[in-house]
Amino acid sequence: MSKPSEARLGGELRSQQTADRLIAELRSGLYAGAFQLPSEVELAAALGISRTVVRDALSILERGGYLERVRGIGTLVNRDVVRMKNRMDQKLEFYKMIRASGRVPHSDHLMVTRETAPPHLAQRLELPPGDPQTLVFVQRRVLADDIPVLYSTDILPLSLFNGQRLDTLDFTKSIFEIVANVCHQEVTKTLAHVHAVTGSPAIRRQLGLRPDQALMQLDETCYSRLCKPVLCCQTCYTDFFDFAIVRKLM
CATH class of the missing domain: 1.10.10.10 (Winged helix-like DNA-binding domain superfamily/Winged helix DNA-binding domain)
Incomplete structure (x- = not known):
């Protein structure tokens, strides 16, 4: 082909x-x-x-x-x-959504680690079989001004960084900006699964959730323009965001 x-x-x-x-x-x-x-x-x-x-x-x-x-x-x-501003049926970039609400986005509780790819993530990212592949995990809390609004975990192959030292990069930026400017990959579409979750105790503490407050979790696989999976994202959104979806009758 x-x-x-x-x-x-x-x-x-x-x-x-x-x-x-x-x-x-x-x-x-x-x-x-x-x-x-x-x-x-x-x-x-x-x-x-x-x-x-x-x-x-x-x-x-x-x-x-x-x-x-x-x-x-x-x-x-x-x-x-x-x-409509925040459409769930279109690619979401939460920094842009926060700016559109009139607030300033920023990250804290940032943690960047390297881990050997487990089989299910190696399959999602279509990593070549054989030698163990290393993944980069980027975890952080995101705030709108001083309001905690989401917790994200972004996962991408270490090979995309072409040997660049991770400790020289600013991972507080949007992961899509990092993928575009550092890894030279443009994300054009995502496949997302939506779940209602309670979240782990650690995430709930960081987001300051009430006991009765649930989270909306998006598990996404992100693809380049040539349909290559380059990134996996798991994002837990609070009810700060108001999402909409356009559904067309088939």
């Missing part, structure tokens, strides 16, 4: 960038408050891009539930979906 071409990947990137720009324009820009978008030709002229890129971007937004293209009527906007 041949690998995706760079030209096709570049086209997908331009379409996604245009889709992101259109969402921004729908929320607070040129099309803020609009319940219907102009034609593809008019959008291409307004945004200074080709009609093909516009068409692909509109397809992305329609799959995301932001739009419906109805023959004979045009491109209609679902304003309720546009207004």
Whole structure:
């Protein structure tokens, strides 16, 4: 099976960038408050891009539930979906979500360790069989201003760091930023399983939970643009976050 071409990947990137720009324009820009978008030709002229890129971007937004293209009527906007900030059916980056709430994110209780990959994690990360593989575990509490809001454990192969010393890296940054800038891998999608959990006593103490307060745990496998698993994340969220999901009828 041949690998995706760079030209096709570049086209997908331009379409996604245009889709992101259109969402921004729908929320607070040129099309803020609009319940219907102009034609593809008019959008291409307004945004200074080709009609093909516009068409692909509109397809992305329609799959995301932001739009419906109805023959004979045009491109209609679902304003309720546009207004949603934290969508569980899309890739989540909790630092961005905290900033979007008007608070400053930061981490403490940081612990970075190396461990031999157990079989279930080696399988999830598609590590080659044979020699034992070493994984890097990054555990931390995350706060919004002074409010503890989640506890995360991120797991990735040591080999992604290409021999760079871990003690020279700032692991208080977003793990996706570290993976992109240090490991040179771009996470584009995740497969997530959602659980309601009580959490360990240590995590509950760090998050300052009430006895009756549960956590939402996301167990995620994160993939690169070429569909390679590069990272496993386990994140326990408090009810500081208000998540939504868009479900389309099949």
